[in-house]
Amino acid sequence: MTSRTIERDEKKLSIFTNDPALEDSSLSIRAEQQPEWDPAEELAARAKVDTTVLPLLFLGLLVFQLDRMNIASALTGGFATDIRVTQSTINLGNQLMFMVIVIFEIPCNMALQRIGPRKWISAQVFVFGFIAIMQVFIKNRGGFLATRLLLGFAEAGYIPGACYTLSTWYTKRELAKRVAIFFFGMFGGNAISPLLALGILQLDGHRGLRGWQWLFLLEGLFTSSVSIILLFFLPGSPSHPKPLLGEGIIKFSEIESRILQRRLKLNGEEDSDWQGLKKIPLGVVWSTVTHYRRWPHFVSTFVVFSTWSPLTMYTPSIIMSLGFARTDANALAAVGAFIALAVVFLFAFFSDRTNQRGASVIAAQTCYLVTLIVAHQLQPHVGRWSRWGLWTAVNSFAVGYHPIHNSWVQLNCADPREKSISIAMWVMSAISGLMVGTQYFQADDKPLYLTGLRMMIVMVSVGIASTAFQIAVYAVHNKRANDENQQGSVLKAKLYVP
Template identity: 30%
Template sequence: MSTISGVNNSMSASTEKVVDVLEVPDKPELGRFESESRKGTTLEAGADALSAKPAFALLPEEIQGSLRKTEGFDAELTWTRREERWVTVNTDLCVLIPVFLVFVFLALDRSNVANALTDNFLKDLHITQNELNNAVLLGNAAIGLFDIPSNILAKRFGPNRYLPLLVLAWGAVTVGQAFITNKAQLYVCRFLVGAFEAGAIPGYAYYLLRFYRDREIASRYAYFWSANIFASAIGGLLSLGILKLRGTHGRAGWSYLFIIYGTITIAVALFALAWLPDSAVSASRGTFARLWYTPRQASILTTRVLLDDPEKSEEIHAAPLSRAEIFVTLTDWRLWTLVLCAAATAVLYSPINTYSLLLIKSLGFRGYTANGLAVPGFVLSIVWSIVMGILINRHGRHAFYVAITNIGAVIGLLWISLVPRNKAAQYIGILWLLTFNISAVGVIGAWTAHVVPARQRAVALALTVSFNNLASLGGSQVLRSSDAPRYKHGLWALSGTCTAGAILAGVAHLALRHRRRGR
């Protein structure tokens, strides 16, 4: 049964036929056959190929009518597996990598304060660690406040146009952050960065869904969200050189950090604005269309994506979200079990991102060296994220991997807080913790997309990410200066939230197990 009654030509006018947000129709597989030799086509004799016709024939007539009107869709199309692989590779290169790059600089701009801490940032601004926590809290509050409204606007105006403008805005604020001199200015800048960053992560996560089939998205989300981890790794390495500029032209090293990151962010925003199309359906109309796909490749992309999920058709997506659809999404209790799981898991992110470098520095390493020593942990986290994404693409089991990641984080937290003060042992514990910090967020994003239909995903993803950031409000206050240098009480509290995240993963699995998207 379709989640939205009237997935047809009149859907844009339908606001009263919305039913359960998580009931999704089973979708037929694309028809498989052994092709014959076809003169004038790309199909090779005996090649294993795919045909759109069998899957299209099983769709309701109203959906067939809608898809036939979609530019690039061809119900009679056949293509080889090799062609499909090339289309997927092109999409990874032309969509996933640019979006990954945007996320890298989002993460750098959000977390650059952590690197600035190793360059006397607190002393230069005459603020305390707790006041810095308040600044981080303000940024996360802004993200939580504006996530859902921003994502609704992204869907209304097109994520390829709206989101790069947000990137441009926070890049400009990041540059301005280089010239702050006191606590009040820091508070204003962090709030503005958070306000403009709001909607970017769920917005680009929703954007990626427009180009991939359901069974392909978990690994792509793993790469996408690993940008956050990658930024932490290269942020430490870049800062080794940038912070050494301290004293150049009378400016602090952290000032150059903000200037360089913000300037590159602005350049990335302008590139994204010119490069990215709205969806798979409009890929052939992008500014650099000829660099993306041939006409045949564009047709393969459009046909395979829309047969996997007809609700991704441009005609249906052109209709703004109705209040009824938003209300149904926000009030579905089963979806909320997943949102709460995401929130409990996310409490860990902010304090570990902010203070992992200080934890390493407290072992006796100099500031520059501490940044470099964190890199192996970030690399391990990226590897774990990608491995989970690949396994989920093949076997599913989102809840299992979320629970395992939370349990891994608990082990790391208890290790750091309870193991005797030995430099090598503590460092290994920090690397272990960094491996499991953040790595579950891509899995949770893929899980959300897996159980929510196309038109509700923009709101559902924004809701999940919003509560991630609201959870960070509490997380940013967990590690207090009075608990330094080992932060035992704070680490124990975080182990409790991670335990709750593992348990809630099981609860969400039970609540959603009958409402999975057809495969």
């Protein structure tokens, strides 16, 4: 490195180290202030975040989804018959798993804030993978229910913790697309799970193990290996970007670290303290939980996301009931899940481009409602390929609203601790919905599940109404806040993003 290069870098670094606003976090910086660095340097620093933090959190969510929902493919491999359980027991097991996630979501998220994402997330993924492997030894109803409970406990806190971690790296304007990409881990896991099952279930009988046992074993081992990757490569925060172990492949220079911190401040946000840790007092938890203006978000998420639960569990079985072989059914089940990835990204792009968050959520939910109504009306009158097309369309639009709803909630949280708890509440609403949705498809409703589809239509309709009510709540509040601000109030009233 030449002396001229060193001198230039030291000059850039002095811009940040001599900045009292960076040293004193209580001093706010005007959003309209112009950054003092080359925009190309900011893009380079953000690109490093895009190629480290985002894909690693995505990978963690993907393996969670694989291990949580590979039971759908295991059912096509005779899992329920081998352990002598009914569809009602399968539904109950998933309800228990989701129930435990809801109970421990906020406590686990608070623990993550104290311990830090590098330690907590790595350990969490390892424990989850170990429990997933233990499913190989399930012999009866009791073993199945116990492992589902433990999987729920091991998963609690991951999604809100990861979303909060993303919010400490990205500005609000950048967040929606990144949250959508993060959720590709969940939806991508749902897409590739049946494809992986195509090959793994072929091992049925090899070394004395059933195909579903190989499925749990191999995917659980993959999850455990991902935890090692996180230990060595997941950065902590913009102020402390080194991984827990080692230096990582992509390294952040001191100047890039300062840029990442500074740009958050310029957008009215801030990184946590130097290790990315933030204690959340119980008073903040209580004030966030009782913040009534945000509750329509949670109602809408609860009712609409509940309809995804039966789709992830029974789509392969539904397609198999149309007369397709097990291999073909798992392959065909993946089509709608892959299309869903494009749908999610398109709505996230529209949301960021227009900044109309509520309208974007309603548009995505309305598209989903239309596919449900069409499937309910046409399914009894068409052949098997058309019925497959209807179920594929339903799966394609089932989650288009989900990531942008998450980013909408985050955009309306000012304090990082409030944001963390709000994300946890949003995830609790979604998981509670999944828990309720496990009962929508009953054995006596096979093979068309028309009663289940009617319930899903009702729930999505309620969700759309709740989203519209949320927009109205924000609009009314903003009108009052603007009136107060124009009257010269000393404390500027908070404005929400509708």
